[in-house]
Amino acid sequence: MSAKLTTNDLEPFWMPFTANRQYKKAPRLLVSAERTHYTTDDGRRVLDGTSGLWCVNAGHCRPKIVEAIRKQVGELDFAGSFQMGHPKAFECASKLVNIAPPGFDHVFFTNSGSESVETALKMALAYHRAKGNAAKVRLIGRERGYHGVNFGGTSVGGIANNRKWFGSLLSGVDHLRHTHDLVRNAFSRGEPEHGAELADDLERLVALHDASTIAAVIVEPVACSTGVLIPPKGYLKRLAAICAKHDILLIFDEVITAFGRLGTPFGADYFGVSPDIITTAKGITNGTIPMGAVFVKTKIYDAFMSGAEEAIDLFHGYTYSGHPVACAACIATLETYQEEGLLTRAAELAPYWEDAVHALKGLPHIIDIRNIGLIGAIEFDPIPGEPGKLAHTRFVEAFKRGLLVRATGDIIALSPPLIIEKKEIDQLFDILSSVLKTVN
Numbered sequence: 311m312s313a314k315l316t317t318n319d320l321e322p323f324w325m326p327f328t329a330n331r332q333y334k335k336a337p338r339l340l341v342s343a344e345r346t347h348y349t350t351d352d353g354r355r356v357l358d359g360t361s362g363l364w365c366v367n368a369g370h371c372r373p374k375i376v377e378a379i380r381k382q383v384g385e386l387d388f389a390g391s392f393q394m395g396h397p398k399a400f401e402c403a404s405k406l407v408n409i410a411p412p413g414f415d416h417v418f419f420t421n422s423g424s425e426s427v428e429t430a431l432k433m434a435l436a437y438h439r440a441k442g443n444a445a446k447v448r449l450i451g452r453e454r455g456y457h458g459v460n461f462g463g464t465s466v467g468g469i470a471n472n473r474k475w476f477g478s479l480l481s482g483v484d485h486l487r488h489t490h491d492l493v494r495n496a497f498s499r500g501e502p503e504h505g506a507e508l509a510d511d512l513e514r515l516v517a518l519h520d521a522s523t524i525a526a527v528i529v530e531p532v533a534c535s536t537g538v539l540i541p542p543k544g545y546l547k548r549l550a551a552i553c554a555k556h557d558i559l560l561i562f563d564e565v566i567t568a569f570g571r572l573g574t575p576f577g578a579d580y581f582g583v584s585p586d587i588i589t590t591a592k593g594i595t596n597g598t599i600p601m602g603a604v605f606v607k608t609k610i611y612d613a614f615m616s617g618a619e620e621a622i623d624l625f626h627g628y629t630y631s632g633h634p635v636a637c638a639a640c641i642a643t644l645e646t647y648q649e650e651g652l653l654t655r656a657a658e659l660a661p662y663w664e665d666a667v668h669a670l671k672g673l674p675h676i677i678d679i680r681n682i683g684l685i686g687a688i689e690f691d692p693i694p695g696e697p698g699k700l701a702h703t704r705f706v707e708a709f710k711r712g713l714l715v716r717a718t719g720d721i722i723a724l725s726p727p728l729i730i731e732k733k734e735i736d737q738l739f740d741i742l743s744s745v746l747k748t749v750n
């Protein structure tokens with residue numbers, strides 16, 4: 311166990327997406343983890359109700375993954391992928407395309423979800439240019455969308471706090487309406503009934519900008535970071551059809567929904583919708599080593615392969631694209647998912663999970679409960695003038711009582727490791743309901 315930190319030790323680290331001064335007055339520190347639990351610096355076990363940050367899908371410190379990383383770093387610590395290669399990157403890419411939805415036969419490596427998004431947006435622009443449609447330069451995101459924190463992702467993102475501090479962002483970006491509709495859909499189980507027609511908002515933007523100027527639409531199949539907005543039945547299919555009609559590429563940002571979260575390998579499989587590009591990260595290495603991957607359809611890859619053979623086809627990439635240690639971690643992660651059936655396990659647990667989360671209905675302040683796959687969300691009626699307070703106080707109290715949840719705005723989001731057992735789901739909701747009943 312690590313020694314206790316002093317306040318001075320806490321000061322230099324400017325923590326991301328954190329109220330630094332508040333946190334450092336009462337820090338919450340995790341020092342080890344195993345399977346579904348963390349251990350805190352004061353020796354308490356905490357049930358991980360959020361898979362770390364939506365990434366530790368197979369649970370923590372899985373021996374096969376840990377061993378693969380140890381071995382790789384001692385054998386080949388680094389090798390680049392610019393005009394060079396190493397076998398693990400090729401093996402990893404082949405294994406990834408094997409579990410991808412049909413038609414996704416190439417993969418581009420990044421180091422995070424944010425980088426996967428930037429990569430996908432740049433690919434979309436370059437694709438249209440390569441096809442002779444250089445005027446297709448606009449990018450369409452969606453209100454309340456989260457696509458990471460780089461400039462492209464921030465621009466297509468739709469969470470006001472993530473945008474307003476950072477100037478005018480990319481030009482030529484517009485946003486679809488979000489799909490959250492408490493009046494018609496509160497307390498829906500799974501996909502809500504109402505709102506497929508919201509996809510037609512893309513026709514409004516096409517009418518405004520003209521399809522000849524629009525390169526791509528990017529959406530999360532389930533918008534998780536904003537507080538779990540589940541697409542209404544039929545919405546994604548309708549959006550895909552409109553994109554196809556206007557030669558607009560559809561990018562699914564599956565940084566959270568890929569690798570089994572919904573009970574299928576990818577969200578695209580769950581919704582039966584085939585986008586053109588899929589961005590991933592997080593669960594790709596079970597959270598162990600930073601890595602992301604962008605999956606593209608054959609038509610995208612082929613568009614870049616028509617120039618001179620000796621010319622670089624895509625002027626884009628990262629020093630650590632296809633890093634050997636990340637690739638080793640990814641291969642061991644995919645094997646673990648396969649061996650334990652984790653890419654589909656959420657489908658088996660989903661009905662039990664759904665009943666458990668909806669049993670919270672009626673507890674104080676709750677105005678909506680949502681679920682899909684092994685994801686749940688509880689939305690509170692915000693206190694006027696104190697946005698986010700209800701969720702934050704409940705998150706802090708749950709942590710004290712042995713449960714890690716994610717607070718985002720006035721919403722608590724849940725996404726436990728896919729290895730969770732039913733009795734642990736019971737424990738999770740026992741703790742959470744006692745918190746929701748007793749915290750003012």
Ligand SMILES: Cc1ncc(COP(=O)(O)O)c(C=O)c1O
Pocket residue numbers: 421422423424425427456457458459530534535563564565566591592
């Ligand atoms: C849909 C989506 N895209 C992008 C990102 C950014 O990923 P990262 O934090 O790895 O850059 C996230 C992170 O939560 C995400 O949920």
